[in-house]
Amino acid sequence: MKVELTEVRWLDQHYQLSLADLSALSGLPKADLLELVDYGIFVPIDPKAAEQAFHADCLVAARTACRLRRDFDLDTQGLALALTLLERIHELEAQLSDLRARVPGHPR
Amino acid sequence: MKYKDYYSIFGIARNASAAEIKAAYRKLAHKYHPDVSKEPDAEEKFKEISEAYKTLKDPEKRAAYDQLGRYQSGQEFKPPPDWQQQYSETHFSFDDIDLSDLFAGLRGKQQHTKRDSRKIPIPGQDYEVTVHISLEEAYSGAEVELDLNMPEYDENGFARRVPHTFKTRIPKGATDGQRLRVPGKGGKGFNGGPPGDLYINIVLRPHSLYRPSGHDLYLDLPVAPWEAVLGATIEVPTPGGSVRLKIPAGTHAGQHLRLPKRGLPKPHTGEGDLFAIVQIAVPSVISERERQLYKQLAEGSAFNPRGHFEQEGHHES
Structure with missing residues (x-):
């Protein structure tokens, strides 16, 4: 069987996505994304720009938002709250992981 | 095709109402949704729940599912002879199809025909x-x-x-x-x-040696008591190969010695750091000569590692 080699793309702050790309790739309508921008969930790279662009890592949260909306029938306010709390959990997990790494003899 | 018992996934009776199905789904979705759950098998569980809900919440699909008959979960089965004619205009083989794919493609005769004739790109x-x-x-x-x-x-x-x-x-x-x-x-x-x-x-x-935090790495660095007191130059492993590290005289246990840019590479430019955490290692077995040397050291040293206990005691009295 032919096994082809494919390249990956980073989802991080080094790359940008337009609002249209973010919507198409996440499945979340533009209007919902803009509402989540108002809630401060997604921060455009330049909020004053005519065409808003986002860091590519926003796609991870946008896909999560799309799944949560679909699977729990959430309205945008509920979605914003869920995403804020998930972000706080991720931050706390990162802090916990950092503290564990600093403890001698602690398994990862 | 293997049978899946969608009702038992939800723990409900086969005659459960739509409201009961929705309530059971919500309860399990909160527990197993992969974006919020920490259960080890959350992803697989949620797929199962989601698949069952997609079929049971749709009255037409639920009726088609009920008409398949009753089998044990995982049991190989074939739908009744007239099932395909009743629920789909398209003829296909049941041999290599998954139950979830079968119901995902089942949109009722009318919808299915409409979709095909319009050739809507999916x-x-x-x-x-x-x-x-x-x-x-x-x-x-x-x-x-x-x-x-x-x-x-x-x-x-x-x-x-x-x-x-x-x-x-x-x-x-x-x-x-x-x-x-x-x-x-x-x-x-x-x-x-x-x-x-x-x-x-x-x-x-x-990893057996390194504990990562982002692109930084932490490594436990055991040193002998005399290396910590007198200082030493020792070899330290890093992912890029061993490096020689100078331990300053009077190094304490728990001290972090930073090796800049010896951690993991960052995605586009730069590297994380490696932190060697000093641990004073004590030999569990010593020779008679070593015992004598430690005794000499104990008798000749004025070092009191618990001096601050006494100071604290004076403050309290």
Whole structure:
């Protein structure tokens, strides 16, 4: 069987996505994304720009938002709250992981 | 085709009402949704719950499911002879189809005909996969071979699981929690729809020496008591090879010695640091001569490691 080699793309702050790309790739309508921008969930790279662009890592949260909306029938306010709390959990997990790494003899 | 008992997944009776089905789904979705759950098998469980709910919440699909008959979960079965004619105009083989794909493609006769005649392009499904890599692979980058069962539409618009094998390059610097996108490597589209994307979630396997925090690494560095007191130059392993590290005289246990840029490479530029955490290692077995030397040291030293206890005691009295 032919096994082809494919390249990956980073989802991080080094790359940008337009609002249209973010919507198409996440499945979340533009209007919902803009509402989540108002809630401060997604921060455009330049909020004053005519065409808003986002860091590519926003796609991870946008896909999560799309799944949560679909699977729990959430309205945008509920979605914003869920995403804020998930972000706080991720931050706390990162802090916990950092503290564990600093403890001698602690398994990862 | 293997049977799945959608009612037992929800723990409800076969005559459960739509409200009971919805309530059971919500309860289990909160517990197992992969975006919020920490259950070890959350993803698989949620797929199962989601699949069952998609069929049971739709009265037409639920009726079609009920007409399949009753079997044990996992039991091979074939639908009754007239089932296909009753619920689908398209003829297909049941041998290589999954129950979830069968019901995902089942949209009732009217809807199915309409979709086919209009030839609406349907994009392929996105697919997510977790890839476990070693710390060495994160350091140097790696090629990984992925064996995935992708949902793919056949000529009748029915999704089927098709095994796909391809290699992808995990670039160096991808560490724990990094997400990567492989465009066009998800499921194939139908009627000219574009293929979906593949999303990779990187998980770093634990390492016997290094504990990562982002791109920084922490390493326990055992030193002998005399090395800590007198200072020494010792060899320290790093992912890029051993380096010589000067331990200053009077080094304490728990002290972090920073080796700049000896951690994991960052995605586009730069490297994390490596922190060696000093541990004073004490030999558990010593020779008679060593015992004598330690005794001499004990008798000749004025060092009191617990001096602050006494000071604290004076303050209290």
